[in-house]
Amino acid sequence: MGKLAVLSLSVAALAVLIGERVITLRHLSLYYRELTQNYLPNCHHIEGIECGAEDITILENGLAFLSTCVKHPDLPSYSDDPGKIYTLNLLDSELKIKMIVNEPKCNSQVEIFRFVEDENALQYIKTIKHELLHNVNDIVAVGTESFYATNDHYFTNGILKFVEPFLSLPWCDVVYYSPQTVQVVAGGFLLANGINISTDKRHLYVADLLKHKIVVLKIQKNTVLSHVKEVDVGSLCDNIEVDRESGDLWLGCHPNGRNWLLQDPNDPPGSEVIRIENILSEKPKVTQVYADDGSVIIASSVATPYGGKLLIGTVYQKALICDLK
Numbered sequence: 001m002g003k004l005a006v007l008s009l010s011v012a013a014l015a016v017l018i019g020e021r022v023i024t025l026r027h028l029s030l031y032y033r034e035l036t037q038n039y040l041p042n043c044h045h046i047e048g049i050e051c052g053a054e055d056i057t058i059l060e061n062g063l064a065f066l067s068t069c070v071k072h073p074d075l076p077s078y079s080d081d082p083g084k085i086y087t088l089n090l091l092d093s094e095l096k097i098k099m100i101v102n103e104p105k106c107n108s109q110v111e112i113f114r115f116v117e118d119e120n121a122l123q124y125i126k127t128i129k130h131e132l133l134h135n136v137n138d139i140v141a142v143g144t145e146s147f148y149a150t151n152d153h154y155f156t157n158g159i160l161k162f163v164e165p166f167l168s169l170p171w172c173d174v175v176y177y178s179p180q181t182v183q184v185v186a187g188g189f190l191l192a193n194g195i196n197i198s199t200d201k202r203h204l205y206v207a208d209l210l211k212h213k214i215v216v217l218k219i220q221k222n223t224v225l226s227h228v229k230e231v232d233v234g235s236l237c238d239n240i241e242v243d244r245e246s247g248d249l250w251l252g253c254h255p256n257g258r259n260w261l262l263q264d265p266n267d268p269p270g271s272e273v274i275r276i277e278n279i280l281s282e283k284p285k286v287t288q289v290y291a292d293d294g295s296v297i298i299a300s301s302v303a304t305p306y307g308g309k310l311l312i313g314t315v316y317q318k319a320l321i322c323d324l325k
């Protein structure tokens with residue numbers, strides 16, 4: 001075959017590959033999804049949160065912890081403030097945030113703090129780094145120094161990090177860490193994002209963002225997990241919070257990847273909250289609780305209920321509190 005023919009065939013093959021990838025990626029990113037607004041009553045922004053509350057968790061006594069101002073080169077920045085952790089007492093009608101930690105480090109490492117409740121302060125204990133914790137997105141603690149973590153990429157190199165989702169390589173994993181054992185305990189995720197644990201501590205839930213699914217894993221021993229099922233959520237879900245009374249899952253999701261990729265201020269990423277009831281039953285109930293096109297709140301990443309209210313946090317913008325119907 002002449003050189004020109006080889007070259008033409010190569011170019012044609014590359015064009016087919018790129019075309020196929022573009023179609024697949026549009027499907028994975030929910031590129032064409034249109035969102036219908038679905039609001040909750042009495043929503044208002046939480047005063048003082050201007051650069052996101054990417055993750056939120058609430059203690060049994062109504063004290064919410066908000067991790068704010070995530071810094072990432074690919075994200076728009078609404079503030080030059082460093083990352084901070086705040087508390088918010090949901091039982092106090094004033095709903096005033098209080099800062100407890102300034103500038104947690106943002107490399108792929110896990111920092112352990114002790115919460116000193118009387119002083120509303122976090123006391124730094126230690127930093128954990130490990131080669132298996134290379135792209136940590138989220139963790140769920142199972143002991144004072146042990147946790148499960150998701151890695152949202154396999155590669156750490158910038159170009160390869162882009163190639164990985166482009167080729168839909170399902171190489172993301174879940175790592176178990178304890179001072180004695182560090183091990184990959186589950187794999188095969190396209191983009192492992194939020195992770196949490198069931199109220200009886202027997203199951204792990206992992207959000208595979210690009211598969212639009214919540215993966216349920218059974219904990220046999222700390223380092224042995226078995227795959228139970230996958231539940232379709234139809235959205236790009238980020239953090240998972242578990243209602244400690246009902247065991248329901250609450251998901252902060254990105255409804256449409258196109259808006260996320262384009263970051264057009266006139267057509268910003270929207271927000272969506274999804275609830276899963278009876279996830280372990282044969283017919284889990286998946287309900288959209290809240291949806292907004294970005295005019296109220298941009299890029300929701302977490303939602304967590306408490307006492308008839310719902311707190312919604314975002315990657316880099318504001319946080320919202322609403323009444324649940």
Ligand SMILES: [Ca+2]
Pocket residue numbers: 137138193194238239301
């Ligand atoms: Ca996340």
Ligand SMILES: [Ca+2]
Pocket residue numbers: 055138139194195239240
């Ligand atoms: Ca989380």
